[in-house]
Amino acid sequence: MQRDRSQSSPSMFRLAAASLAGTAIEFYDFFVYGTAAALVLGPLFFPTVSPLIGTLAAFGTFGVGFLARPLGSILFGHIGDRHGRRPVLIASLLLTGVATVAVGLVPTYDSIGIAAPVLLLVLRFVQGLGLGGEWGGAVLLTAEHAPAHRRVLWSSFPQVGPSVGFVLANGLTLTLSATLTEAQFLSWGWRVPFWAAGLLAAAGLLLRTQLSETPAFQELAANETRASLPLAEIVRGHWRLVLLTAGGLAAGYAVFYTVTTWSLAYATEQLHVDRTVMLACIMVAVAASGVATPLVALLGDRYGRRPLCLIGCTVVVVWMVPLVALLQTGRPVLMLAGFVVAMLAFTTMFAVTGAYLPELYEPRVRCTGAAVGYNLAGVLGGALTPIVATAASQGDGPPWGVAGYLTGIALLSLGCFALLPDTRPTAAAPGPATEYATA
Structure with a gap:
């Protein structure tokens, strides 16, 4: 038995590292667009409108990526449930990487006119398709290999990826912003983070081609119990679960993109806070989130999944007014x-x-169901938040409307989580959490 444990540990570390690296790269691609939307895409691609309308239009193209993510989760979820989790990991990374590099090559409005924002819109949509497939494949890679008593811990590694990707994206943007003149940054500097995505994607593909399929899918394939139409089964038998998980996670998305995207645009444009200062503050906060993720995951293994979600929503409810007040100080x-x-x-x-x-x-429907719920939450909480928050923060005084909007989403999420069951595996109450492979 001792030998088995020693052999399983390196395997889980390798799988977790590959999963983290992949999500970091894909979310780097996604986040670098959000940073550019907050800083430069308005004047470069929508110069014929007012600065406010330009920012709203840039955030509109940002939101298109979220609208594409549920479609990507349906497409790649079908592949994951029918053909395996591993093909999803490779195809989604390749698609997102190519689209991100292409964004860095699109000429501005001054060069090709209306074709510039149209191309931007199309490439953002393709980015969203790829990311919609990434999350489901990455978390199942770890969840379906992990021992039941440490499933949250191992499955938290893909959840660290977004923080790493964000820090990479904003760190490179911050470096360029601090070292280039304003003219250089607007001319070509903002494109460099998009070009860098090509190198990251190549490294990620090299790592992912060496991964093995998960035990749960191997068992499905061997027993010929795979779903022929996973989405149809989800719609027929699990629609309530999808809507509750989407509503529950919406608050987290809303908070994340309020901090990382809307606050950046609001503070630099209306409070006149230096761009590099804002980027540094946001990076530190996201880095703290990444460091805390595995620690919180240990609590999830010990005390359950739903209790942590309820606590997080409650904190959002009580913290949004103080958040806006602290942001308004500009300090x-x-x-x-x-x-x-x-x-x-x-x-x-x-x-x-x-x-x-x-x-x-x-x-049999896990890849589709989990991914669709997760990415629908992105539409509810991520796509609309920068647009609504920007519109609600016009005029003099603190943007209390933003705080009210976020509090309302958090209350919705709190209600959704209250209706969901907990899934922590126990000997007394076996359930879905204990049904699939243990390492």
Whole structure:
């Protein structure tokens, strides 16, 4: 027995590392667009409108990526449930990487006119398709290999990927912003992070081609019990579960993109806070979220998944007004404090979702069900938030409307999580969490 344990540990570390690296690269691709939308895409691709309308239009193209993500989860979820989790990991990374590099090559409005924002829109849609497939494949890679008593911990590694990807994207943007002149940054500097995505994608593909298929899917294939139309089974038998998970996770998305995208545009344009200061504050908060993720995951293994989600939503409800008040000061230390607490509330929910959502579905439809619920939450909480928050923050005084909007989403999420079951495996109450492979 001792030998088996020693052999399983390196395997799980390797799988977790590959999963983390992949999500980091794919979310780097996704986030670098959000940063560019907040800083430069408005004047470069929508120069014929007012600065406010340009920012809203840039955030509109940003939101298109979220609208594409549920479609990507349906497409890649079908592949994952019919043909395996491993093909999803490779195809989604390749698609997102190519689209991101292409964004960095699109000429601006001054060069090709209306074709510029149209191309931007199409490539953002393709980015969203790829990312919609990435999350389901990555979390199932770890969840379906992990031992039941440490499933949340191992499944939290893909959830660290977004923080790593964000820090990479904003770190490169911050470096370029600090070292280039304004003219250089607007001319070509903003494109460099998009070009860098090509190198990251190549490294990720090299790593992922060496992965093995998960035990749960191998068993489905061997027994010929794979779903022929996973989406149809989800719609017929699990639609309520999909809607509840989407509503539950919406608050986390809303908080994340309020901190990382809307606050960046609001503080630089209306409060006149230096761009590099804002990027640094946001990076520190997201890095704190990444560090806290595996620690919160351990609590999820010990105390359950749903309790952590309920706690995270409750913190969001009580923290949104203080967050807006601290942001309004324009003082880096106070803004950072507001961001860190908000991101830790987000982490309390999302650190456990890599295990929680797959555990809610039977193996034959797990890739589709978990991914569709997760990415629908992105539409509810991520796509609309920068647009609504930008519109609600016009005029003098603190943007209390933004705080009210976020509080309302958090209350919705709190109600959804209250209606979901917990899935922590126990000897007394076996359920979906105990049905699939243990390492």
